Amino acid sequence: KAGVTQTPRYLIKTRGQQVTLSCSPISGHRSVSWYQQTPGQGLQFLFEYFSETQRNKGNFPGRFSGRQFSNSRSEMNVSTLELGDSALYLCASSLGQKETQYFGPGTRLLVL
Amino acid sequence: DAKTTQPTSMDCAEGRAANLPCNHSTISGNEYVYWYRQIHSQGPQYIIHGLKNNETNEMASLIITEDRKSSTLILPHATLRDTAVYYCIVRAGPGGSQGNLIFGKGTKLSVKP
Numbered sequence: 509k510a511g512v513t514q515t516p517r518y519l520i521k522t523r524g525q526q527v528t529l530s531c532s533p534i535s536g537h538r539s540v541s542w543y544q545q546t547p548g549q550g551l552q553f554l555f556e557y558f559s560e561t562q563r564n565k566g567n568f569p570g571r572f573s574g575r576q577f578s579n580s581r582s583e584m585n586v587s588t589l590e591l592g593d594s595a596l597y598l599c600a601s602s603l604g605q606k607e608t609q610y611f612g613p614g615t616r617l618l619v620l
Numbered sequence: 621d622a623k624t625t626q627p628t629s630m631d632c633a634e635g636r637a638a639n640l641p642c643n644h645s646t647i648s649g650n651e652y653v654y655w656y657r658q659i660h661s662q663g664p665q666y667i668i669h670g671l672k673n674n675e676t677n678e679m680a681s682l683i684i685t686e687d688r689k690s691s692t693l694i695l696p697h698a699t700l701r702d703t704a705v706y707y708c709i710v711r712a713g714p715g716g717s718q719g720n721l722i723f724g725k726g727t728k729l730s731v732k733p
Contacts, residue, residue, distance in 0.1 A: 512663075541720060551664070551707075551723035564720055598663050600721075606712060608654070609721060611663035 509535060512601050512612035520618045526587040529615045533580050533601030539563075540582040541609060542574060545596040554597075557582055558605050586617075594619045624708045629728040632702075638695040640727050642708030645689040651712050653684060654721070655693045657704040664707065664723075667693065698731045705729070 513532045521527050533540050541564075542554040553566040557576035574584040580601075586593055596616050600609035625643040632638040644653065654669040668675055668682045670691075675682045681694040695702055707726040 543721075543723075550725060551721075553720040553722070556720055566720065596661070600663075608666055608669060610666055611656075613663050614661075616661075 512599055512610055514597075514599050514612040514615050516615060517613065518616050518618075520620060521589050522620050523589055523591060525589050526585060527589060527617060528583055528585045529597055529599075529617075531582045531584075531599030531601075531612060533582070533599075534610055537601035537603055537610075538580050539602045539605050539607065539609075540576055540580065541600045541602075542582070542584050543598040543600065544568070545598060545614075546592075546594070551598070554584065556605070563605060589619045591619050593617065624710055624724055626706075626708050626724065626727045628725065629730070631730050631732055632695075632698045634700060634731055634733050635697055638698040638702065638729060638731070640693040640695075640706050640708075640729065641690065642693070643690045644708070644710045647688050647710050651710050653682065653691045654709045654711060655680070655682065656707045656709065656721075656723075657702075658707070658726070659701075659704045667706075698729075700731050700733065703729060703731045 515530045539558045541556040545551045555574050556564040560576045571587045576582045596614045598614045600611045602609045652669050652671050655667040656664040658664045668680050670682045684691045705726040705728050709721050
């Protein structure tokens with residue numbers, strides 16, 4: 509069974525731009541969670557989607573948003589990029605909420 | 621979710637067992653212990669999880685103390701490819717309303733030849 513896929517794998521943007529990252533969960537998984545990893549803050553939870561609804565949200569500003577489609581694929585968007593948004597963005601999928609999460613390889617975003 | 625405490629770093633000789641401890645003294649009855657690892661710049665990899673009984677799979681064994689206040693992840697025959705940061709996470713089980721994982725700083729395991 510194919511794992512979690514994330515596109516693109518690498519991205520370079522400039523301050524003020526916006527970016528959209530995509531995540532395709534493992535087939536049959538209905539829950540998708542997003543995490544941000546930086547050297548200073550470590551791995552932090554962004555939000556979780558289940559059945560196209562945001563079920564849980566971490567402590568991030570409103571510039572960070574996401575959505576989930578009927579096929580469970582998910583996107584996250586960051587608007588008005590700041591230098592501090594440079595990070596590895598990780599997507600994880602699970603069968604349902606609080607089931608075991610399986611992570612994708614991540615998208616590495618560099619904001620210049 | 622309960623907080624966990626792990627050593628910052630550990631070394632292990634290649635071919636020997638690696639025993640990674642984790643303290644979770646405030647764990648509650650319905651919370652599971654999960655272990656993930658992250659090899660540099662890759663996504664975290666699920667290893668194993670358990671509630672109260674010891675668990676074993678093809679990657680590792682998980683030993684949970686009877687009072688559930690601590691656990692040990694055992695990699696029976698460590699290889700250089702096991703060098704990674706290992707995260708011990710406590711979270712409530714299936715059926716709950718919130719599923720996010722709370723990552724600490726983990727243990728940096730270095731397997732040496």
